[in-house]
Amino acid sequence: MAEETESTKTEPLKTAEEEFKKLEITEEEESELKLETSDHVTFMVEASIAMKFGAVQQYLEVSPAASASATAIPLHNVASRELILILEYYRMHDWVDAGERDLKEFDERFLKDLNYEELKELLLAANYLNVEKLFNFLTKSIANIIRNKDVEFVRTFFGIDNDYTPEEEAAYREENAWAGVKFV
Amino acid sequence: MCYLLNFEINGLFLLRIENSQVTRFLKNASVEGKETEGMLVVKTKEGESERNDERDRISELPMSVLLYIMNFMNTKDAVQTCVLSKHWKELWKSLTTLSFNSLSFRKHAKFNNFVSGILSSRDHSVSVLNLDFALCMPTDLEFVNFNRVMEYALLHNCQNLTIDFSIKFFGSDLPLVCLTRKFIGPYWKLPKSLQIPALKTLNLVNIRFASSNNDCAEPFSTCNLLNTLVLKNCTLDRDVKVLCISNSNLSSFKLHDSFRQKPYNIVLSTPNLRSLTITDSCCRCRQLSSTCNLSFLEEVNIEVIFNEYSSSILSWLPLFSNIKKMTLSMDILKFISDVLSHSHSTKTQPPSFVRLESLKVTMNQWRGSYYEELNTVAQFLLQNSPLTTVDVI
Numbered sequence: 001m002a003e004e005t006e007s008t009k010t011e012p013l014k015t016a017e018e019e020f021k022k023l024e025i026t027e028e029e030e031s032e033l034k035l036e037t038s039d040h041v042t043f044m045v046e047a048s049i050a051m052k053f054g055a056v057q058q059y060l061e062v063s064p065a066a067s068a069s070a071t072a073i074p075l076h077n078v079a080s081r082e083l084i085l086i087l088e089y090y091r092m093h094d095w096v097d098a099g100e101r102d103l104k105e106f107d108e109r110f111l112k113d114l115n116y117e118e119l120k121e122l123l124l125a126a127n128y129l130n131v132e133k134l135f136n137f138l139t140k141s142i143a144n145i146i147r148n149k150d151v152e153f154v155r156t157f158f159g160i161d162n163d164y165t166p167e168e169e170a171a172y173r174e175e176n177a178w179a180g181v182k183f184v
Numbered sequence: 185m186c187y188l189l190n191f192e193i194n195g196l197f198l199l200r201i202e203n204s205q206v207t208r209f210l211k212n213a214s215v216e217g218k219e220t221e222g223m224l225v226v227k228t229k230e231g232e233s234e235r236n237d238e239r240d241r242i243s244e245l246p247m248s249v250l251l252y253i254m255n256f257m258n259t260k261d262a263v264q265t266c267v268l269s270k271h272w273k274e275l276w277k278s279l280t281t282l283s284f285n286s287l288s289f290r291k292h293a294k295f296n297n298f299v300s301g302i303l304s305s306r307d308h309s310v311s312v313l314n315l316d317f318a319l320c321m322p323t324d325l326e327f328v329n330f331n332r333v334m335e336y337a338l339l340h341n342c343q344n345l346t347i348d349f350s351i352k353f354f355g356s357d358l359p360l361v362c363l364t365r366k367f368i369g370p371y372w373k374l375p376k377s378l379q380i381p382a383l384k385t386l387n388l389v390n391i392r393f394a395s396s397n398n399d400c401a402e403p404f405s406t407c408n409l410l411n412t413l414v415l416k417n418c419t420l421d422r423d424v425k426v427l428c429i430s431n432s433n434l435s436s437f438k439l440h441d442s443f444r445q446k447p448y449n450i451v452l453s454t455p456n457l458r459s460l461t462i463t464d465s466c467c468r469c470r471q472l473s474s475t476c477n478l479s480f481l482e483e484v485n486i487e488v489i490f491n492e493y494s495s496s497i498l499s500w501l502p503l504f505s506n507i508k509k510m511t512l513s514m515d516i517l518k519f520i521s522d523v524l525s526h527s528h529s530t531k532t533q534p535p536s537f538v539r540l541e542s543l544k545v546t547m548n549q550w551r552g553s554y555y556e557e558l559n560t561v562a563q564f565l566l567q568n569s570p571l572t573t574v575d576v577i
Contacts, residue, residue: 120245123245123249124245124249127246127249135252139249139252139253139256140256143253143254143256143257146253146257147258147261148261151267154265154268155269158250158268160268160271160272161269162268162269163269164267164269164270168270169267172266172267172273176266176301176305178297178298178300178301179260179263179264179266179298179301179302180260180264180294180298181263181264181266181267182264182267
């Protein structure tokens with residue numbers, strides 16, 4: 001899994017831009033906002049979609065001039081790779097003709113194409129951007145992934161080191177026997 | 185490199201901290217409700233490559249995000265996360281969603297211990313916004329101190345409450361008609377008026393309603409913020425003849441397969457009602473009336489298969505004069521058709537749905553369709569309406 005992430009990470013930025021161009025369906029009349037990701041890639045995004053991002057809204061509240069001017073709105077904690085995914089998600093969910101079933105299929109596919117690391121990175125980006133719909137979808141999906149999994153799986157998933165000593169574990173288990181807490 | 189943060193969070197409903205740059209450096213901030221003033225010193229690891237820095241970022245989702253994930257889990261599973269590491273030990277105590285289901289416990293005593301353990305050990309300064317309480321058998325109620333749960337919900341500003349005491353059979357709800365009285369078990373009686381003022385949505389399954397005054401049950405008049413009410417398989421106490429839904433804020437009311445013991449009436453005092461749904465295969469509602477003008481009512485779904493007071497359905501229609509969308513079961517059309525053919529048509533006032541935009545008729549696969557009647561009834565219903573088509577689905 002780690003190697004997989006490695007390879008996708010080193011992807012040249014050019015491809016990201018190309019991919020974005022493919023995704024983009026520009027309607028000339030619609031106004032666009034310029035967004036700049038943490039890896040200094042600039043995106044032109046339909047205002048209707050960009051305004052769904054809480055972080056963009058907040059930025060424009062503080063400096064309203066940015067919406068008209070050519071200055072890009074900086075997204076410090078979002079890399080281009082995540083922004084492409086987020087835009088893909090929102091374009092699909094914004095698409096008027098998408099039926100409930102289409103969206104469900106899209107969501108399933110969207111999730112399937114992400115490995116756990118990508119999923120977590122995307123969640124962080126969604127949290128930073130404050131995009132509610134995607135954030136809810138991702139957190140719910142993660143809750144589903146860790147459901148009924150053993151402790152080791154969950155520790156690996158979140159990258160947690162077990163810092164309980166055996167004595168602490170024993171004490172804690174006794175204290176919380178009512179919760180059926182198990183250390184595995 | 186050192187970061188010194190003086191950090192304070194106020195407000196009850198803050199779940200996601202807006203700026204994740206801040207949360208990245210937070211390790212011990214309490215997330216919700218509690219007023220925290222802490223000085224945090226968090227060191228970022230120096231001398232590591234940029235990639236490793238990024239890895240660290242990934243492995244540490246902010247606490248608020250972790251909590252958000254945990255709120256989607258069954259509380260039994262969510263509490264289990266305390267074993268992951270010391271960092272997670274207290275996290276569950278700030279859950280804003282509690283979801284109890286006796287199905288996940290093999291013994292009643294264990295379930296009861298769990299519920300009371302959660303209620304006494306969690307952080308009491310944190311609201312319980314969503315409470316979901318389900319029993320796999322209604323008889324389990326004897327072994328749980330449910331009144332304590334309700335009290336806790338009240339004291340912790342519960343907004344969305346689901347109480348499900350239905351009888352599950354291979355994963356689906358059993359219709360009450362098939363069951364003997366003993367099997368249905370003890371009902372939990374809803375208080376005469378439900379005192380949970382913060383409540384916004386309420387789902388009740390297999391609950392009994394007691395009378396508030398005389399022969400009338402009026403349990404929801406005190407929930408001033410209630411927006412959505414769903415009742416399923418509920419019953420009325422023996423002396424109750426009228427169910428009064430009086431609530432000035434209620435916007436959506438759904439009633440499924442309820443109150444089948446005896447005939448009853450529904451009185452709506454809901455000036456803000458926008459959507460009304462009644463689905464019942466054996467509806468015993470005799471009269472549906474309203475004490476106010478339901479001027480905001482836009483959507484009505486009535487899917488009733490059998491109604492011994494079928495003729496009364498015609499008297500419901502004037503309530504719906506402002507609706508835009510209506511869905512009726514084919515059987516309702518049949519009732520109306522019967523009434524029309526038995527009475528002199530001059531006597532029966534046709535309804536006037538002047539704003540109606542869509543009329544749907546649902547077919548029942550087990551019963552015949554009445555296409556001939558459909559035509560007559562549709563003409564009757566749409567006489568004063570701009571709509572000319574009916575969708576049969």
